[in-house]
Amino acid sequence: MSFFPPRSGFRLAMLVFLATGALFLPPVVLRYVLPGLSPFLFVCTVVATRNIGLSALLSLPMLAFVVWRRRGFCHHICPVGWLVELCAKARTTANCDYGRVPLIGQWAALLTMGGAVATLPLFLLLDPLALFTGAVGGAHVPLWVLRLACAGGLAVLLVLSVAFPLLWCKRLCPLGAMQDLLAELNGLFARRLSESPCESGEGDLGLARRAFLGLGGGMAVSALAVRAPGAAAATCLRPPGAIDDARFATLCVRCGNCVRSCPSEIIRPDVQPPGLAGLLAPTLSFEANYCLETCNACGQNCPTGAIAGLTLAAKNACRIGLARIAETGCLLAVEKECSACAAICPRGAIIEEFSAETYTAMVRVDAETCNGCGACVAVCPPRVISVVPAGQA
C-alpha cells in the first residue's frame, strides 16, 4: 500500500523552497513560514489565545486545503512526512497495517483542541512542524540545547519510522490526525446533505464519542490545571508579552524562534525549570545583555502566541520582572564610587536614596517604573542585581 502519492508538485516545490530558503532567504522567512503552515498549531493557538495573528494569511488557506483534501497537508506539504516516507521506502516489505493500534494522534489532537478551549492546548508541542523548526531552524549560540532536543526528537521519530514505517503519520501525529478528524466531519456533513441518514454507521458514532471524550476531557483537564492554585504565578523569567506561566508551558511549542530572533541573546531554553512542564521553554538570562527598548522581535516571531506579538510601545509597557538589589553587596554600602545601575537604567527606575541618619546613599528599585529589562544586571561590578519574575517580587 502507499500512503503518500507517488509524485507531488507541491511537495517538490516545498522542498525546493526549504532548501533555497535555508541557504538564501533571511532566517526570519523560514521562521515565519514553517510553523505558520500547520493548521493544527493554527487552530489550537487561535482558540487558546482567542487571538488571530498575521500568520492566518498562511494558515487559513492551508486549513481550507486540508478540509478539501483529506491529508492534503501530509501528502503535499509536510517536510516531516517526507522524511517519514523516505524511511518507509527503506522498508518496502514491512507491514504497514496499524488497524489495531489505537488512534493516539487523534486523542492527542482532540485533547489538545479541547484543552485549547480552556486556554491550555495540552499536547501542542507534538506538532511536527514545530519539532522540525526547532531542529533545522537557523543556528544560534544559546539555542544548542533546544536544537539538540528537537533534533533528538526528530531522530527518534525517524528511527521509529524505520522500525514501523508510517506509524507516526497514520497513528501518532496530531497534525495528521486532525486532518482525519476534519475529513470525517466533512464526510458526515456530506452524507447529511445527501439525506441518507441510515448510512451513518458505527464510524460516525465513534467519531462523536471520541470527540466528546477527547474534547471534553481536554477541556476539563485544562480548566482544572489553569485553576490550580499558584498555576499562573510566574516562577520563571519569560520574554516580554509572555502569557501566564500555566498556559505558557503548553502554548510554547519549543520551536526556538524567540531564541533565534533575540538580538541581545538573552533568551535561553530553560534547562533547569522549576517544574518539568517548563523544560526547554524560553527563559531569560541578563548575564551579558538586556531586553532592548528598541526590539520586540521575540513576540513577532512566536508562532503560537505564547509570547504575544506586541507593538514596540506595548512591549515596552510589559513587565518582564523586577530588579532586585542585594544591598549588602552593593559598592555604595562601602562608600565606593558606583551607581552604575542608576546611570544605565533606561527608565530611571533605579533611584538613589540618602539616609540623613547614617549619612549614606543607597540605590533602590522603584517597582512602579522598573519593567525588569535587566539593563542593570550586567553593569553592576559586584553583580548583586538580579531580575526576579514579577510574580515573586
Place this chain on the structure above:
Amino acid sequence: MKHLNRRDFIRALGFTSLAAGGMGRVLADPIHEGSQVVEGITASARGAAAFLEDGKVIQPRREVPVFRDTDVLVVGGGTAGVVAALAARRAGVNTTLVERYGCFGGLWTAGLVLIVLCTHVPGEGKRTKMVQGIGDEILARIHSQKHGAINYSADGPHDATTDPEVTKYVLARMLREEGVDIVLHSWVTNAILDGDAVRGVLFESKAGCMAIRAKVVIDATGDGDVFDAAGAESIPHVHRIGLVHRLGNVPEGNSPEGLNLGGATPIPGVRWVNMQGPQGDCLDVPTLTNCELDGREAIWNKLKQIQETPGYENVFLLDVASQLGVRASRTLVGTQELRLEETLEQKAYADVIGVGGTYSFLKNLPCAIPYGSLVPVRVDNLLASGRCVAADNTMLNYTRLIAPCMLTGQAAGAAAALAVQENCTPRNVDVAKLQGLLKAQGAYLG
C-alpha cells in the same frame, strides 16, 4: 640697634624677589619681629566700594586692571587643568594657570579622591594601558616617589592609588619645570566677551578683581564656571556630594562587619574613606555649606563608632578633604556629546582625541572621546576639559573620573596651543594636526 634702611631691610629678609613682584614699599622701621608696615600692598585693584541706590547694591563702573596677557589661559588647577597647562606649554605657547586654592590636583588631591580609575582595559590574561601621554607621565613620577603610589603598572595592577601630598608636589614641580605661569589663590568669576568670542576672564583675589587676557581659555573648573559665564549652553545636574577623609593607625586586615575603613593608600596604616553623601545642587551655596558641615559631623560620628570597636581604638582621623566632593554640576553642550550607545557600539570618531580605559557600564570596552565634546556650540576661543565636558547622563559618570579628565585635559591644552599657533579658533583647529600633536605628546588614540 643699627637702623636699616628700607632696601637693606628687605634684602636682609631675602624678599628681593617679592619686592620686585610688587610687595610695595616699607614705610617705617619694624615694630615687631616679622611684621613690617609697607606702602602699596593695599588692594589697588579693588576699585571703589559698592553703594546703595534705592536700597539696591550697585557696583561702580570702572576699568579693570589687567593682571596678565597670555596665549592660553587655563582656569582651574585640578587634574584636567594641570594636564591642559602642561600640554599647551609643551606645544610652545605662553600658558597661564589660575587656581582658586593653594595647591594642584583639585578633587584628586584636595578632595582626597585617591584612586585613579579607568586607565586600563582587561585583555587576554593581562590589562592594557589606555591612558598614556602626560597623564601617565604624571602617574609614573608620582610612583617614583617614596610612598607615592600603589597599584601603578603597565599591564598588571591598575586603579593606581596615589598619595595626595606627593601628587600636589609632583604637579607643581612639573608645571614649574615647563615654565607655566602659575597664579594661585585667585578665583575666576567672569568671562571677558567680545561678541561670541572669549577674550579672557576676571578673577577675585586678595588684591581685588583683576583681568587676565588670553587668546584661548580652557575651562577646567570642573563646574564649567567659565563657559557658563561666557553664555555657552550647559546642562545642570544634581549628583551626590561627599566629603572624603583619611584615617591613620588602621590595623592591617579586612574591615570588621559594619565598619567602613575605606581603601589602602601608599602610606602604611593610612586609609582613604570615600563618601557618597546626599544628592544636591553643587552650585548652590547653602547646599555646599550644609554638605560641608553635615559631612564633617558624619565623619566624626563614624570615627567614634570605629574607635569603640575592639582593636580599632587607636584609629585616628588624619584629615578631611579641604575641597568638597562635587561629582557633577554643569556639563557643556558641545558640538558633540559622548553617548553611552555610541561607546557601546565602539563608534569610531574621526576627531578622537583620547581613548580611556573601561568602567563598569562599559562592559570591558575602552572609551574613545571625540574632540567635539570639548567644543562649545556657539562661543569661541573656549574649550572645556575635565568633569564638565559634553557627555550624556550616564557617560558623565565616566568623563568625570580622574583618568578621563587627564585625556580631555591634554586634548584641550594641545588644541588651544594649536589654535594660537595657527591663529584660528579652537573649533577650526585642523583635527589631523591636533591628533598628530597629541600622539607626539605620547597620547594613545586607538
